[in-house]
Structures are given as structure tokens and as C-alpha cells.
Amino acid sequence: xxxxxxxARLRDGDLSAAPAVLNLVESRAPxxxxxxxxxxxxxxxxxxxxxxxxHVVGITGPPGAGKSTLLSALLHGWRERGRTVAxxxxxxxxxxxxxxxLGDRARIEFDPADHGVFIRSMAAGERLGGxxxxxxxxxxxxxxxxxxxxxxxVGVGQSxxxxxxxxxxxxxxxxxxxxxxxxxxKSGIMEIPDVLIVTKADLGQVAVRARRDxxxxxxxxxxxxxxxxxxxxxxxxxxxxxxxxxxxxxxAATDVPARRxxxxxxxxxxxxxxxxxxxxxxxxxxxxxAEKWLAAQAPGLDVxxxxxxxxxxxxxxxxxxxxx
Numbered sequence: 099x100x101x102x103x104x105x106a107r108l109r110d111g112d113l114s115a116a117p118a119v120l121n122l123v124e125s126r127a128p129x130x131x132x133x134x135x136x137x138x139x140x141x142x143x144x145x146x147x148x149x150x151x152x153h154v155v156g157i158t159g160p161p162g163a164g165k166s167t168l169l170s171a172l173l174h175g176w177r178e179r180g181r182t183v184a185x186x187x188x189x190x191x192x193x194x195x196x197x198x199x200l201g202d203r204a205r206i207e208f209d210p211a212d213h214g215v216f217i218r219s220m221a222a223g224e225r226l227g228g229x230x231x232x233x234x235x236x237x238x239x240x241x242x243x244x245x246x247x248x249x250x251x252v253g254v255g256q257s258x259x260x261x262x263x264x265x266x267x268x269x270x271x272x273x274x275x276x277x278x279x280x281x282x283x284k285s286g287i288m289e290i291p292d293v294l295i296v297t298k299a300d301l302g303q304v305a306v307r308a309r310r311d312x313x314x315x316x317x318x319x320x321x322x323x324x325x326x327x328x329x330x331x332x333x334x335x336x337x338x339x340x341x342x343x344x345x346x347x348x349x350a351a352t353d354v355p356a357r358r359x360x361x362x363x364x365x366x367x368x369x370x371x372x373x374x375x376x377x378x379x380x381x382x383x384x385x386x387x388a389e390k391w392l393a394a395q396a397p398g399l400d401v402x403x404x405x406x407x408x409x410x411x412x413x414x415x416x417x418x419x420x421x422x
Contacts, residue, residue, distance in 0.1 A: 101133035103142025108242040113182060116240060123235040124220065138235060141242040143399035148359055150241035152184075153349050153358045153368040155264030159352060160289075162275040164297035164331060165250055171331040172248075175338045181245035184212040188221075188251050194264040194326040216244070218358055234264050234365060262290040266407045267348045269341075274301055274308035291324055292348045299336050334418040362401040363392045370404040382407055 104122065107115035143149050157165055169185065176183050185206065208215050220233055233249060240247045251261050262268050270291035274355055294312050299305045305328055311328050325344040325371065329337035367388055371379055381386045391407045 099381060101135070101137030102140050104178050105137050105145070105239075105242075108141050108239060109146065111191065111243050113213060113215040113216060113243055116184060116218075119222075120169050120218050120236055121240050123239060124232045134235065137239060141239055143355075143358075144240060144409045148399070149355050150238065152241035152244050152247045153345070154237055154241055154247045154249070154250045154264065154266045156251065156268045156269065158261050159271030160273070160297075164273050166206050167331040168271060168295065168329065169248065169250060169296055171329070171338045172342070173206070173208050174335075175213065176246055177214060179393070181217070181250065181343070182243075183246045184240040184244040185215070185217040185248045185250065186240075187217065187219045188233060188249065195411055211257075216240070231295060237264060263364055266352060266354055266357060267292045267345055269345065270296055271295045271297055272312060273297055274299075274305040289319075292326055292352075293341070294326045295341060296326065296328040297328060300330040300332055317352035359401070360398060363389075366392060366401050367406055374408075378408065382411060 101122065104115055104119050106149055108119065119137065122130060122137060125134070139145065141150065143366075153283055157169060166187075173183055173185070187206065205215060208217065218236075220236070220377070237247050237249055249261060249265060249291055268290050270293075272294060274296055288421045294316075296312065309328050316324055323350070327337055327341045327344050329335070329341050331338075367385070370382075370388070374381075379385060379388065382391070388404060388407065392401065395402055
């Protein structure tokens with residue numbers, strides 16, 4: 099099945115297309131690149147008539163903070179509210195095979211017979227931003243069919259801020275009694291959360307103290323208003339409905355099209371630099387010129403490739419092949 103056909107299935111809400119979609123976008127084979135481009139074009143905002151409807155939620159935080167256990171509870175809560183959910187669990191890569199270790203996926207509890215839930219592990223490879231190379235494309239594709247798309251990142255700390263450029267709402271998970279609040283202030287990760295989650299609320303006073311410390315940290319940083327929600331994922335779960343409401347409230351207050359447009363422009367520039375390097379960026383007149391060119395495009399619904407800007411610049415200079 100080609101990329102366009104897979105895109106059509108996603109547009110029609112066919113959740114069974116998800117495995118084939120992920121197999122395609124994760125492929126690095128040259129023969130599949132045209133199909134990937136066709137798939138992404140078929141579920142781009144221009145093809146959908148607007149942004150993909152899903153709520154893209156990023157869940158990040160230090161290892162051992164309880165992200166996977168929390169996600170099990172959130173999955174149950176979303177399904178109770180009648181929402182379909184896709185989860186992209188970005189795991190550390192196996193040094194031997196290069197594949198995902200599947201640790202996070204194995205810890206997420208869900209009903210395998212529930213066709214409204216799709217969970218896929220993705221290998222982070224050598225990326226230090228907390229995301230796998232294909233995560234952005236995968237989330238963008240699945241957002242056309244599912245109600246909620248969750249990206250659970252590797253959990254390596256400061257380098258995870260890349261999730262803020264992919265998700266509509268970023269939730270940072272904090273484990274009480276671990277010194278995470280102070281560590282987040284040091285690392286700068288407090289700049290990215292839209293919702294802060296204190297896990298293991300059943301621990302009592304230590305969880306209350308962690309929540310108080312986070313509020314104090316937010317005030318000291320002059321941070322924008324950020325919800326801090328204490329939860330316990332152990333039965334009987336506590337605070338999950340409050341957390342779901344906080345995630346929904348953030349998205350309702352967010353200009354999602356503007357946020358996603360800004361992210362697409364950032365990614366267009368990052369992809370161009372990865373492909374063409376510093377020489378290609380100089381051929382555009384530098385980073386500021388590239389950003390200005392992207393900003394000058396009609397807001398529209400899609401972001402043109404910077405290869406177009408390179409071609410325009412080459413033509414204005416009297417022709418010549420663009421740099422490799």
C-alpha cells in the first residue's frame with residue numbers, strides 16, 4: 099500500500115492503519131522516502147482542511163519517576179471518556195541491535211483487545227533530544243485518526259526539551275522526595291512544562307512537600323501559570339481525573355494552529371541544516387535569513403521546504419546548482 103492510500107485510511111479514521119503507518123515512517127530505506135512524503139502530504143493541514151484534530155501530549159521526566167505507570171492510568175481515564183489513544187513510547191536503543199529495548203511499552207498496562215488503543219515503542223538511536231528520529235512524523239500522522247496522541251520520552255533529563263516543539267501540551271513528571279524540583283531549576287527543564295505532575299501522592303507529606311516546592315520554583319522563575327497536579331497511579335488511583343481536566347484545559351487555552359505552525363517552521367529549518375549543513379545555511383544568507391524567509395510565507399496551513407528558498411536564491415544569483 100502506498101503512502102497516499104495509508105493517508106486516506108487515516109483521514110477516514112481507520113485506526114487499523116496505524117501499524118503500517120509506523121512501519122513506513124520509521125523506514126530509512128531510500129526507496130521508501132517518496133512514500134513517506136506522499137503519506138505526510140496526504141494528512142497535512144492543507145489536505146485535512148485544518149490542523150489534525152488529536153491532542154498531542156508529551157510526557158517527560160527523569161527515569162524512575164513513574165511515567166509508564168502514570169500512562170497506564172491515563173489510558174484508562176481517556177478510554178472511559180470515549181477517546182481513542184495512540185502512544186509512542188520512545189525507548190533507549192539497544193547497543194547490540196539498534197532497536198528499542200521495549201521497557202516502557204512493557205510497563206504500560208492496557209487491554210490488547212481494545213482497538214481504540216495503539217502503543218508502539220520507538221528506538222531513540224543516537225538522538226539526545228528525548229525523541230526518536232521518526233517521532234515527529236509518526237505523531238503528525240497518527241493525529242489525523244486518533245483523539246489523543248501521547249509521546250513518552252526516553253527520560254534523560256535536560257536534553258528532552260525537544261518535546262516542547264512537537265506536543266500541544268507538555269507534562270513533566272516529578273517523583274517526590276528525589277530532589278527533582280531543585281534539579282529542574284538547575285537544568286532549565288522548568289521552562290517547558292505546561293502541566294507539572296507529582297506522582298506517588300499516596301506517599302503523603304513528602305508528596306505535599308514536592309508540590310509546594312514546585313509552586314515555589316515556578317514563582318521564583320517568574321514562570322507562566324502552570325498547573326501542578328498530584329496523582330497516585332496505584333489503585334485506587336488519585337487525581338487522574340484532575341490531571342485529565344488540566345491537560346484539556348491547557349489545550350483549550352492554546353492557539354494550537356499557531357503553536358504547530360511555529361513548530362513546523364523550526365523543524366523545517368532543523369531538517370534543512372541536517373541535510374545541507376552549515377554550507378547550505380550560508381547559501382541561504384544565514385539562519386536569520388532562513389527564519390525570515392519562513393516567516394514571510396503565507397501563514398496558510400503548510401510550511402514550504404527551505405529547498406524552495408535555496409532554489410529561489412540560486413535563480414536570483416543567475417543559476418547554479420545548490421550546495422550538496
